[in-house]
Amino acid sequence: MLNLNFHPFPELKTKRLRLRQVLPTDVEAVMKIRGNEEAMRYIPRPRAKTTEDALAVVEMLTNGINESKSINWAICNAENPSEIFGIMGYVNFYPEQSKAEIGYMLHPDYWGKGFIPEAILEVEKFGFEQINLQIIEAKIDPRNENSRKILLRNDYQFDRLVPKEMIFQDEELDSEYYFKQKHTGLL
Secondary structure (H helix, E strand, O other), X not given: XXXXXXXXXXXXXXXXXXXXXXXXXXXXXHHHHXXXXXXXXXXXXXXXOOHHHHHHHHHHHHHHHXXXXXXXXXXXXXXXXXXXXEEEEEEEEEHHHOEEEEEEEEOHHHOOOOHHHHHHHHHHHHHHHHHOOOXXXXXXXXOOHHHHHHHHXXXXXXXXXXXXXXXXXXXXXXXXXXXXXXXXXXX
16 A cells, blocks of 8 residues: 655755755746756656746646645755755556656756766655555656666666657657566565
C-alpha cells in the first residue's frame, strides 16, 4: 500500500541542494524554467509564456499534492532556497503496481553540474522508504541522450520503446521507458 499523504510537505536535503515545495512566490523561477526552450525541448508540455501560465503550473503541482496524485519538489540551492534550478518529482502514481513515474527538468544554466543525479537519489530514497514504492519508472524522449545517461548512471534499466505514443504540437513522439526496483536486501 502506497503512502500518498504529503502533509506536511516533506522537504529533502542533500549536500548542495534543498528540495522543497514549489510555491506561488516561485512564479518567476517557474516561468524561467518552464518557458525555456532548451529546458523544455524533450518535455511535451506547453511552454510558460506568461506569469499566468507559470501560476497555472504551480497550481497544477499543488493540486497534485493535495489530491495525492503526484508530488514535485523545487530543486534549490541549499544555501539560498529561493534560487530554483529545476523541478523533480513523481508525476504519476500507479498504486495497484506500487509504482510511480519520476520526472525532472533543469534550467540549462545548471546543466552538467550533477544536480539531477544528486537530487534523484533523495527523491528515490523518499519514494522507496516513505511512499513504499516497489518500482520507479521514467519515460523519456529517445532523442534525450542526457536524460538517458542520467538514468543509466543511476541504475535504471531499459524497459521498452513505445513508438508514436503521443502527439504534441502535431508531432508524433516516441517514448523510452526505464525502471528501477526497490532493493529488498535479500540475495
